[in-house]
Amino acid sequence: MSELGPPLREVATHCPYCALQCGTRLAGDRETGVVVRPDDFPVNRGRLCQKGWTAPAVLSATDRLTRPLVRRRDGRLAEASWDVALERVAGELRRIRAEHGPDGVAVFGGGGLTNEKAYLLGKFARLALGTSQIDYNGRFCMSSAAAAGNAAFGVDRGLPFPVTDLQGARTVLLAGANVAETMPPLMQHLDGAELIVMDPRRTASAQRAALHLQPAPGTDLALALGLFHIAAVDGLLDRNYIQDRTRGFEAALRRAMDWWPERVEAVTGIPASDQRAAVHMLARAGGAYVLTGRGVEQHSTGTDTVAGFINLALALGLPGRAGSGYGCLTGQGNGQGGREHGQKADQLPGYRSITDPAARAHVAAVWGVAPQELPGPGRSAYELLDALGGDRGPRALLVFGSNPAVSAPHSTRVTERLAALDLLVVADFVPSETARLADVVLPVTQWAEEEGTLTNLEGRVLRRRARLSPPGQVRSDLQVLHELAVRLGEPASRYPTVPQEVFDELRAASRGGRADYAGISYERLDAGESLHWPCPDTPDPHPGTPRLFLDRFEHPDGRARFAAVDHQGPAEELNPHYPLHATTGRVLAHYQSGAQTRRVAELNDAVPGPFVEMHPDTALRSGVSDAGLARVISARGSMTARVRVDPTMRLDTVFAPFHFPGEGRANLFTHPALDPHSGMPSFKVCAVRVEPVSGV
Numbered sequence: 001m002s003e004l005g006p007p008l009r010e011v012a013t014h015c016p017y018c019a020l021q022c023g024t025r026l027a028g029d030r031e032t033g034v035v036v037r038p039d040d041f042p043v044n045r046g047r048l049c050q051k052g053w054t055a056p057a058v059l060s061a062t063d064r065l066t067r068p069l070v071r072r073r074d075g076r077l078a079e080a081s082w083d084v085a086l087e088r089v090a091g092e093l094r095r096i097r098a099e100h101g102p103d104g105v106a107v108f109g110g111g112g113l114t115n116e117k118a119y120l121l122g123k124f125a126r127l128a129l130g131t132s133q134i135d136y137n138g139r140f141c142m143s144s145a146a147a148a149g150n151a152a153f154g155v156d157r158g159l160p161f162p163v164t165d166l167q168g169a170r171t172v173l174l175a176g177a178n179v180a181e182t183m184p185p186l187m188q189h190l191d192g193a194e195l196i197v198m199d200p201r202r203t204a205s206a207q208r209a210a211l212h213l214q215p216a217p218g219t220d221l222a223l224a225l226g227l228f229h230i231a232a233v234d235g236l237l238d239r240n241y242i243q244d245r246t247r248g249f250e251a252a253l254r255r256a257m258d259w260w261p262e263r264v265e266a267v268t269g270i271p272a273s274d275q276r277a278a279v280h281m282l283a284r285a286g287g288a289y290v291l292t293g294r295g296v297e298q299h300s301t302g303t304d305t306v307a308g309f310i311n312l313a314l315a316l317g318l319p320g321r322a323g324s325g326y327g328c329l330t331g332q333g334n335g336q337g338g339r340e341h342g343q344k345a346d347q348l349p350g351y352r353s354i355t356d357p358a359a360r361a362h363v364a365a366v367w368g369v370a371p372q373e374l375p376g377p378g379r380s381a382y383e384l385l386d387a388l389g390g391d392r393g394p395r396a397l398l399v400f401g402s403n404p405a406v407s408a409p410h411s412t413r414v415t416e417r418l419a420a421l422d423l424l425v426v427a428d429f430v431p432s433e434t435a436r437l438a439d440v441v442l443p444v445t446q447w448a449e450e451e452g453t454l455t456n457l458e459g460r461v462l463r464r465r466a467r468l469s470p471p472g473q474v475r476s477d478l479q480v481l482h483e484l485a486v487r488l489g490e491p492a493s494r495y496p497t498v499p500q501e502v503f504d505e506l507r508a509a510s511r512g513g514r515a516d517y518a519g520i521s522y523e524r525l526d527a528g529e530s531l532h533w534p535c536p537d538t539p540d541p542h543p544g545t546p547r548l549f550l551d552r553f554e555h556p557d558g559r560a561r562f563a564a565v566d567h568q569g570p571a572e573e574l575n576p577h578y579p580l581h582a583t584t585g586r587v588l589a590h591y592q593s594g595a596q597t598r599r600v601a602e603l604n605d606a607v608p609g610p611f612v613e614m615h616p617d618t619a620l621r622s623g624v625s626d627a628g629l630a631r632v633i634s635a636r637g638s639m640t641a642r643v644r645v646d647p648t649m650r651l652d653t654v655f656a657p658f659h660f661p662g663e664g665r666a667n668l669f670t671h672p673a674l675d676p677h678s679g680m681p682s683f684k685v686c687a688v689r690v691e692p693v694s695g696v
């Protein structure tokens with residue numbers, strides 16, 4: 001197979017957006033236009049959402065990057081040859097490393113990169129650059145769930161069961177997850193279940209729920225503790241399961257017993273009767289699942305909050321049982337694979353810890369270096385961005401597959417730090433807001449132009465396949481990394497450019513790790529096998545592991561762990577200057593920073609710009625009116641957006657989507673307080689006030 005794969009008549013591949021990774025078939029070409037249709041793939045079974053149907057439009061975006069750009073002395077970005085662009089990057093990297101040491105250079109990856117790109121990016125950072133300073137935007141996505149899942153179960157795989165298992169459930173709790181908007185095809189698997197939706201907003205998912213719990217933002221953990229409390233008091237605990245399969249129950253229960261229903265009602269606003277109804281629905285016979293999403297995870301207490309919901313699931317005996325369970329609904333397209341192969345500050349391939357001597361020895365041997373040549377752990381994503389250009393921070397940043405100028409919290413600060421760099425390099429396929437700030441922009445392939453693999457939210461490894469040749473002078477990210485590494489003096493053979501060769505090396509590097517891919521091959525995937533990790537190479541062929549934990553959890557003693565967590569409240573309390581909670585999230589028509597979806601006419605027509613949603617009485621009190629322009633102001637900055645009044649909103653809460661740039665960036669007001677376990681910022685709650693934009 002060539003690096004970018006041969007063009008085929010109809011190609012089976014997957015949607016470029018979210019972690020459900022709906023199966024699609026692509027036909028057509030650049031001249032006639034690429035046409036997509038849904039495949040009969042288990043997760044989507046012939047359905048796609050609006051984003052999936054319109055994904056080919058990004059392939060022909062009018063401002064598609066097709067040639068490298070280099071910033072000139074007059075400050076403008078101008079087209080340049082690959083040789084000029086790469087030599088500028090390599091020369092500056094050599095200078096900065098000589099002056100500031102290897103950690104003077106940093107790398108920022110993305111949860112949408114293929115497994116092959118994520119793997120090679122981590123290897124490039126640690127060997128070619130010798131830096132510890134690498135992290136990725138997945139830190140802003142599911143890192144709290146990953147930290148809590150690893151602590152509870154000994155391994156983190158978003159869903160430890162196939163999504164089709166949800167069809168057998170009688171009750172499903174969606175805690176901070178709006179599946180009806182973020183992953184609509186998944187809803188078909190929930191048709192047979194009664195839904196409990198926990199969300200401060202009456203979302204599309206909440207409208208389909210039998211029970212909507214609408215807590216004040218930042219109080220989710222108090223609710224989780226209260227539900228655990230009710231399960232204990234009402235005799236709903238699964239005592240045999242707790243005794244046989246868990247540890248730490250008594251300490252966790254002691255914390256929960258402080259959260260009686262009336263106290264929880266006072267903190268969250270959820271009536272005690274609704275709390276009790278939720279627990280009884282989850283505990284009745286017939287199978288139940290607890291699923292968490294960004295709503296409970298994107299907090300400075302996100303890890304503890306997820307642990308609170310895992311405690312509830314363990315107390316009811318759900319995880320590791322056929323027909324019931326706990327899972328995290330991972331968000332980004334390769335959010336699962338992206339966190340397994342080494343682009344995270346604290347990890348090496350195979351989901352191994354970078355501080356584990358055995359893990360370092362294994363990966364170093366695969367890479368042909370001594371373990372002491374591998375750097376140690378680096379900064380988490382926001383800490384890294386915050387340090388850029390400072391006295392002891394990196395002076396250069398290479399960004400692959402991410403748009404932190406829009407997606408990072410406290411956007412004013414992050415944009416200021418990006419501007420303070422000596423060198424900013426962005427590899428992307430469209431001129432994102434971060435690319436517009438760069439010194440060098442490298443045009444790279446996108447989904448339908450490349451071969452590779454991704455790992456979806458079920459831990460199922462999928463083939464991405466090329467339908468088109470890349471336009472203009474576009475190169476693959478693998479090729480870019482190879483050419484930069486060679487210019488930095490690395491052996492060419494260390495950085496393969498053929499995706500299958502990179503994957504085969506990734507398999508060896510992951511062998512024996514928590515996410516073991518050793519038994520997965522392109523040949524098996526192309527033959528139509530469905531393979532979930534762990535899939536070791538013995539026995540050969542290994543069938544993969546669709547369901548984890550049925551016999552034992554992954555801790556050495558085989559038992560899951562309760563966590564003794566307590567509710568602390570949000571990092572920023574309401575006060576007279578900032579009397580409202582602000583929360584952020586997604587809308588159906590857009591994805592992440594919107595760099596792709598804002599370039600699709602149908603999606604832009606559906607939601608053309610930023611808005612702030614609030615109760616009509618909140619609007620009245622703030623002096624703003626429906627469809628008028630308002631400013632959402634926090635202690636860090638302000639966003640400007642049109643008002644949408646919605647009588648189902650809480651009186652103390654406003655909501656804004658985070659897909660838009662410029663003055664409409666929700667991250668102008670978000671709080672960068674970080675979760676101490678995961679490094680997750682507090683995207684989902686901060687204190688704001690709303691004011692009218694004068695003169696409008």
Ligand code: SF4
Nearest residue numbers: 015017018022049052
């Ligand atoms: Fe794509 Fe996700 Fe929509 Fe499926 S649900 S079509 S993967 S964006």
